[in-house]
Amino acid sequence: MSTNEPTPAEMYRDRPVYYCSGCAAVLCLQDELISKAFSGRDGRGYLMHSATNVKLGKKEDRPLLTGVHTVADVFCVGCDERVGWYYHKASDHSQKYKEGKYLLERERLIKDNAWRLEE
Template identity: 40%
Template structure:
């Protein structure tokens, strides 16, 4: 008999709005702004993408945009819009969510 368990979701730590599926994690080896653990996701949902800006990160210069919860407005991470280093192009259109800003929902 198959399990009736649904997909594993992450929610905003502040309001529990669903923002990502566990299966969309590309990497768990990222570091957020405050040197805390972060995850790279291929897709996120229920977020608002802020203005684009160039930002120098650990692995180089990127054009990024902060992403916020669409319900409460809490900044949860950032989206890579453009990587200026060829070896980092795989990050484009992916989103980093800081682990302390998201919570496991229903699992």
């Protein structure tokens, strides 16, 4: 039996992450970034493999530039700010790669590599 299981805080400690601009909670690892070339609701968006410290809102069909997608808004659990949305389903075949991914608004994210300076 291992007593050395890392806590979430430890898992993220030495890795570059994006923070919530509202409350500085860790929202995602920079390693999880798929593309920065996306559009959010208010500006640029980042497509991410995963996110943490977030909760999903109600599922809804939303017409986006690339067709109708079934999405749910994503909220930070720390400050309840909307930080982006989650792709449940894409209607168009060419957009299927987005399913199960997160689109996070760039202006909601703070990039921080400060931990690396200690090395």
